Amino acid sequence: MTPPAVAAAQPVVLRRLRVPGMVWALPIYLFLLVFIVFPLYRLFADAVTTADGVFTLDHLIDFANDPFYRSALVNSLIVSGGTVVGCIVIGFTAAFLLVRYDFPGRETFSYLTMLPIIMPPLVGIMGLVFVLGRAGTINVILMDYFGLQKPINFIYGWHGVLLAMTMHYFPLITLNLVDGLSKLDASLEEAAEAMGARGLRKIRDIVMPLVTPGFVSGATLVFILAFADFATPLVVGLQNLVASQAYLNIVQYVDQRLFKMGVVIGALMAMMAIVFLLIAQRIVGLREYAVLSYRSVERKPLRGVSRFLAPAFFVVVLVVAFLPYLGVTLAAFGKAWSLTPFPTRFTLSHLDTVLHLTPLYVINTLRWSALAALFILVVGVPLGWILARSNLPGKGAMDAIVTLVLALPGTAIGIAYIRAFHFPILGFVLSRLWVIMPLVLAVRRMPYTVRATFASMLAMHKSMEESAASVGASGLRIFKDITAPQIWRGVLAGMLFSLMFVMQEAAATILIFLPGWETMTIGIFTYYTSGTIGQAAALGLVLILLCAATLYAAYRLTGARMGGLFGSGGG
Amino acid sequence: MQVRLDGVVKRFKAVEAMAGVTLTITEGEFFTLLGPSGCGKTTTLRVIAGFYDPDVGGVFFGDVPMNGIPPADRGIGIVFQNYALWPHMTVFDNIAYGLRIKKVPAANIRPQVAAVLKQVGLEGLQDRTPGQLSGGQQQRVAVARALVLNPRVLLLDEPLSNLDAKVRARLRSEIRRLQQDLHITTIYVTHDQEEALVLSDRIAVMDNGRVLQIGTPVDLYERPATLFVADFIGTNNLIPGTIAEIGEGMASLTTRAGVLRGVVVGSLERGARAVAAIRPENLVLDDSAAGADVVLRGRVVIAQYLGSLVRYEVEAGEGVSLQVDVSDPKRHRRFTPGQEVAVRFHAASAQVFAAGAIA
Numbered sequence: 001m002t003p004p005a006v007a008a009a010q011p012v013v014l015r016r017l018r019v020p021g022m023v024w025a026l027p028i029y030l031f032l033l034v035f036i037v038f039p040l041y042r043l044f045a046d047a048v049t050t051a052d053g054v055f056t057l058d059h060l061i062d063f064a065n066d067p068f069y070r071s072a073l074v075n076s077l078i079v080s081g082g083t084v085v086g087c088i089v090i091g092f093t094a095a096f097l098l099v100r101y102d103f104p105g106r107e108t109f110s111y112l113t114m115l116p117i118i119m120p121p122l123v124g125i126m127g128l129v130f131v132l133g134r135a136g137t138i139n140v141i142l143m144d145y146f147g148l149q150k151p152i153n154f155i156y157g158w159h160g161v162l163l164a165m166t167m168h169y170f171p172l173i174t175l176n177l178v179d180g181l182s183k184l185d186a187s188l189e190e191a192a193e194a195m196g197a198r199g200l201r202k203i204r205d206i207v208m209p210l211v212t213p214g215f216v217s218g219a220t221l222v223f224i225l226a227f228a229d230f231a232t233p234l235v236v237g238l239q240n241l242v243a244s245q246a247y248l249n250i251v252q253y254v255d256q257r258l259f260k261m262g263v264v265i266g267a268l269m270a271m272m273a274i275v276f277l278l279i280a281q282r283i284v285g286l287r288e289y290a291v292l293s294y295r296s297v298e299r300k301p302l303r304g305v306s307r308f309l310a311p312a313f314f315v316v317v318l319v320v321a322f323l324p325y326l327g328v329t330l331a332a333f334g335k336a337w338s339l340t341p342f343p344t345r346f347t348l349s350h351l352d353t354v355l356h357l358t359p360l361y362v363i364n365t366l367r368w369s370a371l372a373a374l375f376i377l378v379v380g381v382p383l384g385w386i387l388a389r390s391n392l393p394g395k396g397a398m399d400a401i402v403t404l405v406l407a408l409p410g411t412a413i414g415i416a417y418i419r420a421f422h423f424p425i426l427g428f429v430l431s432r433l434w435v436i437m438p439l440v441l442a443v444r445r446m447p448y449t450v451r452a453t454f455a456s457m458l459a460m461h462k463s464m465e466e467s468a469a470s471v472g473a474s475g476l477r478i479f480k481d482i483t484a485p486q487i488w489r490g491v492l493a494g495m496l497f498s499l500m501f502v503m504q505e506a507a508a509t510i511l512i513f514l515p516g517w518e519t520m521t522i523g524i525f526t527y528y529t530s531g532t533i534g535q536a537a538a539l540g541l542v543l544i545l546l547c548a549a550t551l552y553a554a555y556r557l558t559g560a561r562m563g564g565l566f567g568s569g570g571g
Numbered sequence: 572m573q574v575r576l577d578g579v580v581k582r583f584k585a586v587e588a589m590a591g592v593t594l595t596i597t598e599g600e601f602f603t604l605l606g607p608s609g610c611g612k613t614t615t616l617r618v619i620a621g622f623y624d625p626d627v628g629g630v631f632f633g634d635v636p637m638n639g640i641p642p643a644d645r646g647i648g649i650v651f652q653n654y655a656l657w658p659h660m661t662v663f664d665n666i667a668y669g670l671r672i673k674k675v676p677a678a679n680i681r682p683q684v685a686a687v688l689k690q691v692g693l694e695g696l697q698d699r700t701p702g703q704l705s706g707g708q709q710q711r712v713a714v715a716r717a718l719v720l721n722p723r724v725l726l727l728d729e730p731l732s733n734l735d736a737k738v739r740a741r742l743r744s745e746i747r748r749l750q751q752d753l754h755i756t757t758i759y760v761t762h763d764q765e766e767a768l769v770l771s772d773r774i775a776v777m778d779n780g781r782v783l784q785i786g787t788p789v790d791l792y793e794r795p796a797t798l799f800v801a802d803f804i805g806t807n808n809l810i811p812g813t814i815a816e817i818g819e820g821m822a823s824l825t826t827r828a829g830v831l832r833g834v835v836v837g838s839l840e841r842g843a844r845a846v847a848a849i850r851p852e853n854l855v856l857d858d859s860a861a862g863a864d865v866v867l868r869g870r871v872v873i874a875q876y877l878g879s880l881v882r883y884e885v886e887a888g889e890g891v892s893l894q895v896d897v898s899d900p901k902r903h904r905r906f907t908p909g910q911e912v913a914v915r916f917h918a919a920s921a922q923v924f925a926a927g928a929i930a
Contacts, residue, residue: 188655190642192657193622193641194620194647195673195720196673198643212659
């Protein structure tokens with residue numbers, strides 16, 4: 001019976017200043033509006049207006065009437081579709097083997113399967129050319145020792161693009177499916193077995209439909225990424241693809257009509273990414289079931305021939321996936337490497353050039369990455385928190401924007417930024433300020449951090465925060481004492497993923513950089529196109545090592561499961 | 572269909588989930604595997620179903636050995652604890668799936684599904700998906716799916732554990748009625764002893780991978796063979812002590828509550844440590860103790876009025892607390908906390924076991 005104490009407590013609660021959540025979130029709203037919504041609006045608006053700002057559909061009609069662009073569009077769809085099919089075949093096989101069976105080297109393979117992701121696409125295709133190109137290791141060996149007259153065309157053309165993209169993107173499918181498969185309750189399949197559904201029948205009727213969400217998420221992402229990749233086709237000599245045309249039309253800067261067409265293509269690519277995303281979300285939404293796993297399916301040891309076939313599958317896939325690493329490493333240390341299978345003499349001079357003599361690229365990448373990480377921390381983490389915990393107006397829109405950014409082609413974002421920030425805003429022409437580099441990088445790669453924060457928040461039950469609030473802890477205090485200690489690992493892992501993809505980014509930055517701002521990926525492109533292969537490879541090797549270190553740190557932080565970060569649907 | 576397990580051992584790495592289980596379940600019987608979690612009951616069910624093969628011993632349906640025969644070829648129907656309904660299929664498709672696998676002509680599928688749906692009382696819900704059903708309805712779909720192939724043996728793995736009390740009681744009776752109508756050999760796994768007593772023809776109580784006792788509900792309740800069974804089935808007052816006198820199937824036990832007498836279960840000798848077990852309803856407070864031959868002194872600590880009975884907690888000696896259930900409260904004198912009472916019982920209603928680990 002102590003009524004005075006209760007009475008004293010009352011005013012304390014009342015005195016606490018109540019600032020509406022919207023005010024706290026205002027900078028976040030503004031950031032999203034200015035740096036995502038506005039550029040996209042400019043991109044779409046530009047595609048349907050004349051130079052004088054009058055609405056017109058002429059540009060779109062021009063695009064549709066031009067047989068060259070029409071065939072480019074068809075080609076792009078074929079390349080992306082083919083890549084998805086390839087990735088599904090390899091990705092599903094890998095995931096199913098890793099989750100369901102035990103065989104020699106399973107653990108090692110499950111780590112290695114992740115690795116193709118750390119290869120920046122540009123470096124990957126370059127490394128592949130060193131090994132499989134006309135004068136690459138394999139062809140030289142075949143001609144010198146096996147009497148082959150003409151080099152075999154392993155990679156120039158359609159098949160090369162498909163090979164390079166499949167080997168680079170299949171881990172996205174594997175990650176999503178490993179996640180989905182390990183969440184399936186064992187009894188769902190046992191019930192089917194009890195009725196006589198076995199082997200492929202069981203996979204078709206029960207397993208596949210239940211992992212559809214992860215499947216579709218992964219496949220959509222692969223499709224969109226393959227659709228947007230302009231560098232890989234260019235390196236192996238394919239130009240008549242939509243993404244490549246967008247890039248070529250924009251960077252020539254001379255012909256206004258071509259430039260405008262580049263903008264139109266950029267807008268179309270963004271539009272298509274949105275459409276693919278909506279379709280995927282519709283499928284995922286229809287097919288997502290809240291299946292609680294009571295008991296996961298036991299891993300079966302493989303016996304007999306299959307005990308060796310499974311590792312053999314992984315060895316073949318991984319050897320091909322790792323060929324680029326071999327090529328890049330050889331070229332980075334090789335001295336005057338040409339016309340021999342492997343370099344005959346080795347040197348550190350290429351590394352010395354890119355790290356010591358011309359460190360600009362490395363320094364810029366580190367500088368922009370650090371700043372981008374800072375932007376991501378300041379905007380992305382609160383955004384993840386808002387999506388998970390708040391009821392702020394526009395939450396749904398914010399969620400949509402984050403997912404959209406994940407799917408938008410870098411080329412489209414680059415073009416959108418060029419169009420949006422090429423004139424003074426409040427006296428600044430943003431496109432002439434170096435800060436636009438870390439900004440565009442942050443915007444493009446923020447979704448990984450937002451999702452990681454969101455997922456970590458969801459994994460922590462709200463009642464933990466509520467019980468802290470019930471004993472009188474303030475909002476910030478709760479965050480510091482209860483929330484932060486439980487989510488920091490997940491958030492940091494998400495940020496490291498963001499960071500890794502920031503370092504790999506080539507598409508958006510290659511369109512907006514001004515001399516002096518070049519990143520490592522731009523450096524690689526410049527070196528490679530100017531024929532200084534050694535330096536390009538050395539820079540590539542440094543980039544690979546940076547990415548590997550980042551991924552390793554993220555992996556150590558989270559343990560293993562990161563499939564959710566790569567999905568395009570749900571969440 | 573008779574189901575027989577002969578010395579079945581099943582190991583998971585170092586753990587022996589079944590340590591030599593021998594059982595015979597007769598045709599048309601409702602047989603329950605009862606025990607605490609981790610006792611091996613679900614493993615036993617899964618060995619019968621064919622999801623696991625025994626490491627040692629054999630499973631027989633009738634006289635046919637089942638080892639190595641896959642679940643689908645055993646003629647079983649199984650209901651899982653979480654029902655395991657396929658969420659991407661409608662109720663109809665869930666049930667029809669097995670028929671389709673067995674290549675039943677499409678024209679015959681519809682009437683067969685309709686028939687089992689009628690049996691479980693779910694007519695009209697066939698186009699729903701599992702997500703649109705209540706827990707109780709999902710459970711019935713799972714039963715219908717298990718029955719549609721006319722199995723020789725129906726296996727149920729804790730099928731009611733995810734339901735709330737009311738639905739559980741109703742479905743319990745429905746399962747029993749269905750089983751009796753179909754006269755199908757049924758093996759039921761549960762950790763709920765009340766459920767087991769209500770449903771079963773016979774029960775096997777399991778612990779640590781072993782069968783401790785097999786019997787009818789009456790056997791298990793009135794004549795538990797071990798201290799574990801005495802403690803696990805129903806409520807028992809367990810009073811530890813030392814054997815003072817033994818002979819002709821009866822023993823006297825010196826305890827902190829005084830000297831008790833009871834029926835000896837198993838082999839015991841003078842001076843051995845033992846435990847007396849007496850059911851709360853066999854204890855009588857004070858006056859109406861005609862013919863009772865054991866009397867203890869105690870003090871009422873708690874008196875709970877439950878309508879059909881009054882439940883007393885009586886402290887009889889240091890650290891010995893007895894639960895006493897007096898049914899039909901209107902006909903008996905009522906006691907209040909603090910009152911000194913005499914607790915009486917018939918020596919024939921108490922059992923004396925060798926002392927050992929209970930759980």
